[in-house]
Amino acid sequence: MKNRLKELRARDGLNQTELANRAKVSRQTISLMERDELMPSLLLAVKLSRIFQEPIERIFLFEEDELS
Amino acid sequence: MKTIYKMLLGALLGFLGAYCLLAAEFEMTLLDIAFEATLVISGLTIVLIVYCFSGISRMKKRVSLSVSGDEEDELEAKQYRTFTDLTLANTVSTILSIIAIGMAIVTEQPIWLILVNVALFIVTIISSYVAISVLKLVYPNRNLPSPSDKDYGKKLLAISDEGEKHVMLDGLFHTYQLMNILLIGAMFILIVYSLGANHSQLFSIIVIGLVLIILNANYMFRIRNR
Numbered sequence: 001m002k003n004r005l006k007e008l009r010a011r012d013g014l015n016q017t018e019l020a021n022r023a024k025v026s027r028q029t030i031s032l033m034e035r036d037e038l039m040p041s042l043l044l045a046v047k048l049s050r051i052f053q054e055p056i057e058r059i060f061l062f063e064e065d066e067l068s
Numbered sequence: 069m070k071t072i073y074k075m076l077l078g079a080l081l082g083f084l085g086a087y088c089l090l091a092a093e094f095e096m097t098l099l100d101i102a103f104e105a106t107l108v109i110s111g112l113t114i115v116l117i118v119y120c121f122s123g124i125s126r127m128k129k130r131v132s133l134s135v136s137g138d139e140e141d142e143l144e145a146k147q148y149r150t151f152t153d154l155t156l157a158n159t160v161s162t163i164l165s166i167i168a169i170g171m172a173i174v175t176e177q178p179i180w181l182i183l184v185n186v187a188l189f190i191v192t193i194i195s196s197y198v199a200i201s202v203l204k205l206v207y208p209n210r211n212l213p214s215p216s217d218k219d220y221g222k223k224l225l226a227i228s229d230e231g232e233k234h235v236m237l238d239g240l241f242h243t244y245q246l247m248n249i250l251l252i253g254a255m256f257i258l259i260v261y262s263l264g265a266n267h268s269q270l271f272s273i274i275v276i277g278l279v280l281i282i283l284n285a286n287y288m289f290r291i292r293n294r
Contacts, residue, residue, distance in 0.1 A: 015136070015137050032231045041230055
């Protein structure tokens, strides 16, 4: 799974700390997700989806074989 | 396969090491150098305490810095690294001070040396409280538990988010594996030492064995019924 967190952060002019504050998580969590070292919980994915005003599947990109 | 090679190499080196030590009939006693050794350990403890307090001071200074953008992220990462570094320094200094107290008492060193190390031990406990208090300054928005809270560890785990728990789990699992290897290694070293130096370390071997059994049983019972 890849994600577009870094790209979307840049689009909205947010740094990791600001995004973390909005999502009510630590900066460490955002950093881990951006480095593809952590798959977020459903709750966090929904929160990020609301923050970026993007559907979850446009933030977190799965390979077809990961979903089958 | 790599693990098997490593284990075989470890076993071979361990066997050769043990054979050499037994053949040499060595004797290692700390009695002759106990005073100097205690002084060195005390010195190291002081250095670590100074490092710890300097880290606390650096963290406090950074709290008042006003930064934005990527610099804010870098500052936050720096604060986190400083905190983990000083926590490690603090833990090591506490352990060293306990070793020094033990060494000074067992080898009947002057009373002032024992008192100095008791004082150092108390300072390391105080510095751990101060470090946790600084964490509250760094993260004012987080509902961090008080350092004096008897359930501090539990509450800290409860307020940690998924990323922090992921990092902790990774660190703890590797530490758990390493602890098993090191404690079993320590038991073998003590067995070899007991035979080679004719100083029975049976009590220490039993204590380490019990610690290993309790820790592993605790882990297994905790994961068993979940």
